[in-house]
Amino acid sequence: xxxxxARLLLLLTDEPRLGVLECSRRLGVARGTVQARLDRLVxxxxxxxxxxxxxxxxxxxxxxxxxxxxxxxGRRAEVCEGLAAIPEVCEVHATTGQGDLFVRMVAxxxxxxxxxxxxxxxxxxxxxxxTSIALSTPVPPxxxxxxxxxxxxxxx
Amino acid sequence: xxxxxARLLLLLTDEPRLGVLECSRRLGVARGTVQARLDRLVxxxxxxxxxxxxxxxxxxxxxxxxxxxxxxxGRRAEVCEGLAAIPEVCEVHATTGQGDLFVRMVAxxxxxxxxxxxxxxxxxxxxxxxTSIALSTPVPPxxxxxxxxxxxxxxx
DNA sequence: CCACGGGCTGGTCAGAGTGCTCACTCTGTT
DNA sequence: AACAGAGTGAGCACTCTGACCAGCCCGTGG
Numbered sequence: 558x559x560x561x562x563a564r565l566l567l568l569l570t571d572e573p574r575l576g577v578l579e580c581s582r583r584l585g586v587a588r589g590t591v592q593a594r595l596d597r598l599v600x601x602x603x604x605x606x607x608x609x610x611x612x613x614x615x616x617x618x619x620x621x622x623x624x625x626x627x628x629x630x631g632r633r634a635e636v637c638e639g640l641a642a643i644p645e646v647c648e649v650h651a652t653t654g655q656g657d658l659f660v661r662m663v664a665x666x667x668x669x670x671x672x673x674x675x676x677x678x679x680x681x682x683x684x685x686x687x688t689s690i691a692l693s694t695p696v697p698p699x700x701x702x703x704x705x706x707x708x709x710x711x712x713x
Numbered sequence: 714x715x716x717x718x719a720r721l722l723l724l725l726t727d728e729p730r731l732g733v734l735e736c737s738r739r740l741g742v743a744r745g746t747v748q749a750r751l752d753r754l755v756x757x758x759x760x761x762x763x764x765x766x767x768x769x770x771x772x773x774x775x776x777x778x779x780x781x782x783x784x785x786x787g788r789r790a791e792v793c794e795g796l797a798a799i800p801e802v803c804e805v806h807a808t809t810g811q812g813d814l815f816v817r818m819v820a821x822x823x824x825x826x827x828x829x830x831x832x833x834x835x836x837x838x839x840x841x842x843x844t845s846i847a848l849s850t851p852v853p854p855x856x857x858x859x860x861x862x863x864x865x866x867x868x869x
Numbered sequence: 870c871c872a873c874g875g876g877c878t879g880g881t882c883a884g885a886g887t888g889c890t891c892a893c894t895c896t897g898t899t
Numbered sequence: 900a901a902c903a904g905a906g907t908g909a910g911c912a913c914t915c916t917g918a919c920c921a922g923c924c925c926g927t928g929g
Contacts, residue, residue: 558773566765566767569764570764573763574763576914576916577915578914578915579915586878587877587879588878588915588916589877589878589879590878593876593877601771602768602770602771603767603771604766604767604768605766606730606765607766608725608726608729608763609726609729609760609763610760610761610762610763611722611760611856611860612759612760612761613856613859615758615759616714616859617714618859621806633851637851640852641851643858644859644861646852647856648853649851649852650777650779650849650851651847651850651851652779652846652847652848653845653848655843656845659779687810688810689808689811689815690808690810691806691807691808691815692806692807692808693806693807694805695793695796695805695806695807696796696805699804700767700769700803702800702802703772703800704767705800732885732886733886733888742907743908744886744908745905745906745907746905746906746907748888748889749905
């Protein structure tokens, strides 16, 4: 990860559809260089690909909620499996602190959220569920600042 | 959002680098159709683009932590601004329930997390911070199941 | 001191995909 | 019965891709 890598990723973050050739032009380097950098980033696992970014809101799932889940001791694997089976569950983390699992889920409306929450509490070995609704998202998921830092001061 | 849209998005989720032509072949429809569908999805805001997926772990930020932040009444905007200025803060939501803000942040190590947390509590009007470290991520961020549901039973 | 490997450059090449337009067909609707 | 919307299949010029090449620069190490 040196400055060029960072600038390349930053460029692709802003305009993901750019081809290798266009990137090389904007960065002022040869095409082969960009190609080699991208290959290496993929190889190292830093660049995992270019998945489509879907807006769940536009798809009708306008509601995001977070839940802290307490579960029965030693049942994490089973509970996670049960959670994974619920489509509206978009993300699960095992955490330290109050609660064992941390869940992000989406729903179409408050009523729909009720349904989803019911599904979650119905998962075997789930003891307690504490749900919060996301009212707004002042800082949407981002990586940019981290890249910009790398760009700023040379490399690692 | 009908079945074809869902299948198209699913296909792109699995193999994002596919071109329009290849998609049309795999889906068994004409190229123009795929092109039109994509255009419409973008127009509706469902498909926001193809941002590069970066693996923060591979970039050295192997630690993810969540924090529930309590702030002074009526200072949300300022606090969010302060949080946004911290590069390691990757996401902020305003929530209902215990705590006002919900933050996702990354760090290079436990010691580094300490530093980040210190930055967060230093943001003016932050009253209390309750941090949890993500030990594992049994269900990584995903949208697939939602799409598969649309694919299953015809449309909207 | 010089050879060596790695990384970058700038060029070429054929093959493939892109964006765009067109005329035609098949729906369900008015 | 006519119509708008959507999908089809075809053709076009243009561009990018992936692969290859020789040459250059620089830090390492013999």
